[in-house]
Amino acid sequence: MIRLSKRLSAIANFVDKCAVVADVGSDHGLLLIYLASLGKIAKGYGIENKSGPYQILKHNLESHSEAELKPLLQDGISSLEKDVDTIVLAGLGGDTIVGILKNGVANLKNVKTIITDSHTSIGEVRRHIVALGFIIKDEVLVLEKDKYYEICKFVKSDERPAYSDFEYRRGPIIIKSPAFRHYAKVLIKKMDAILEKDLPEAMKELVRQEREVLLPYEN
């Protein structure tokens, strides 16, 4: 059985049993291979837009036969098989995730779950996916090699929750988790270092405001 990093394990935990998964930016394909070897997914599509990673992905997926795993060389979800109910977008920047979802919006009709691990602009990712008719069903903060990752699970819903700006930025579930106390401390320390720098006052004011909101969460 292959071992996944803490970050990829957290993503795997958010995948529902018997899901048909499109792993966009699949790279090595480890996530799909792990899910298939557990017997957790019915089928998996590994999507890569670059030929180098795609060749490795193809080789890796074709060496495993626990579930049907199919490599695809294409840009994001510019096309998507109709049986896909779950999309994973992990290890990508927020602008890339939003771009992929915008370009493939017509292909989201059958998608019930979107799982993200966005490394930048996480607030924009949450906002965009909620605007597509999803709610934030679960979130987890993962600390790996001194870096925090925010893993989010969105599910399609008729509910229209009113998340605050702070909840979009930091995660409505994450801010209630015990791990957020330490993360808030880390963020405040970073903000203190920024406030020491010679930066435009308007920028510093934004940092001060965010720092104020974070202070009650610090342990």
Ligand SMILES: C[S@@+](CC[C@H](N)C(=O)[O-])C[C@H]1O[C@@H](n2cnc3c(N)ncnc32)[C@H](O)[C@@H]1O
């Ligand atoms: C940093 S790797 C992340 C790999 C894996 N998902 C993980 O989280 O460990 C990002 C991968 O996404 C691929 N990628 C970036 N933009 C893409 C797009 N528009 N469509 C498909 N793949 C993309 C890159 O080629 C790269 O292999």
